[in-house]
Amino acid sequence: MNAIAIKHNDEIIDLQTAKELGFEGEQILLDNSPDSLEVLRHSTAHLMAQAIKSLYSDAEFYVGPTVKEGFYYDFKTSHEIGEGDLKNIEKEMLSFAKKKYEIEKYDISIDEAKEKFKNDHLKLAVMERIQGDRVSIYKQGEFEDLCRGPHLPNIGLIRYFKLMKIAGAYLGGDSKNEVLTRIYGIAFADKEALKAHLDMIAEAEKRDHRKLGNEMKLFTFREEVGAGFPIWLPAGGRLRARLESLLFKAHRKRGYEPVRGPEMLRSDLWKTSGHYQNYGENMYFTNIDELEFGVKPMNCVGHIKVYEEELHSYRDLPLKYFEYGVVHRHEMTGALHGLFRVREFTQDDAHIFCTSEQIEEQIIEVVDFVDKIMSTFEFNYKMMISTKPAKAVGSDEVWEISTQALKNAMNKNNLPYEIDEGGGAFYGPKIDIKITDAIGREWQCGTIQLDFNLPERFELQYNGENNDKIQPVMIHRAILGSFERFIGILTEHYAGEFPMFIAPTQVAIVPVADTHKEYAKELSDKLIDIGADSEIFAKNDSLNKRIRTAEKTRVPMIVVIGDEEIAGKTVAIRDRRTREQYNLSEKEFLSLIQTKINEVNF
């Protein structure tokens, strides 16, 4: 196999450039390594542009980079292009690839380039952003593109690719700009890798929580109810209740007190907090007797009111208030997505009021809490520190101090993190918890936010040792983030096969014949006594059919009972994975279920 590029000073250099500059280095072969795919995908993006230009001659091109999964190209044409045209473009790409054009590279001055692309206002826009006075052009057949590379030596090497979707995207990623057409594609070095990737996508589709939520009757959405307002069905209600009660105990153990604020509060309060000015466009407002009220988008103000109810001594701190807080946020229609993005959701929210000396230990305690929960669900996760956003309250100095406090807490405890510049909440910097699910996708759930601003704005105080009035620090934190999103993620993570301690139904009971129904009911009652839900499959169907139906509900355990079981006070257990059966005495069975339900404690 010939090299497609080389690695020089840790940079990928294509052969065209290497030859030009006389560079040498380790060879990059055409395989599925990250370096190789980088080059391959970049060239595939160019091949796609070449095909698009050939099919739609007035096409103008913006940028065509590689992304995590593949590549895309943003362009504009007067032709209307839809999903159905992707096949045509693919065909055109293949026919160009067959011609095996060399990919040639040459340098010109930026002024020459501007002249060359004078009819392509998008390329001109690209050049506006380029520093320096020379640019490189890559040429394959008739097609030329302004690009810094790296590229393959020949387009004939491109064979295993697929155009995935077509979408609109703002020029330069700014919603003030015009919308371009974007086509996403994937490319690999061989057929197997392409197939594996397509299989992975198919697997993700199978796990889609919207599909499973419908099949398993966990939740639903209805047009007449309104977009983004989920309806929890009984099965989803049971699952959620289990999660809530586990988490309730976990909070109590860590010294949190349950509280509850009202669903809406007078707008004056939102003005004091800064939500009115900084978050108002996401809030719902209503008038009652001439007074304006805002439906809460966050729970902090309610908890501040709890804090204000009493005078506090430094001896009382930290004070930890928690609430399964229902919040409403006016998310943009295009952002809504199953349970992942909704307009009404419940956060597992808490606010810790503490002294500035306690910040570090409190942050670490929360991080530890997060770790306990995430490892229980077998999630890997990473943490990101987000700094001051464009729209924010409070002085730069306070932001600097609080951001540094978060970093210190992490550094001192050797906790790794990444930085997300400008990603903080308007009242303070935060640590976001990004979890990776079973098939490698990342989701943002929990968040830990450090806030000096709201205590200041509400003039919160506690009495210090010398009876001086001191302002407490507030830590906002949520661990699951929201029940909606977290349950959506759990559903996809487990592909609907929830572990016993959280499953909507723990046991499916299948009586062999009508005469065994009574024992089934007895068993079901005993299960309720130990905190397990069961469903009896006693419909007038064949035994085979009922077992099949039970399997399809993804219940963790199926027990079959007939004459033999009743006679011996046993149950026949069927494993959902292996389809094998074994018998247990009723007593052993109940204690097994009880153990499995109680084995988890956060």
Added chain:
RNA sequence: GCCGACAUAGCUCAGUUGGCUAGAGCAGCUGAUUUGUAAUCAGCAGGCCCGGGGUUCGAAUCCUCGUGUCGGCACCA
């Protein structure tokens, strides 16, 4: 919000260039069968074809305005 696509029975989907009473499978109901580990058989019922306007002799099908959903963008738990 922006670009593009889509909306037919509880669910998954057919429905030709506008033309007969809009179909199927599963689920549901009724009956027969009483079953030992992934679909027993027969029958019945089920639809304002997302909503409002329009074009047409005639609209599930064409146009238009909403609503919702999907894929992205932008924005965020």
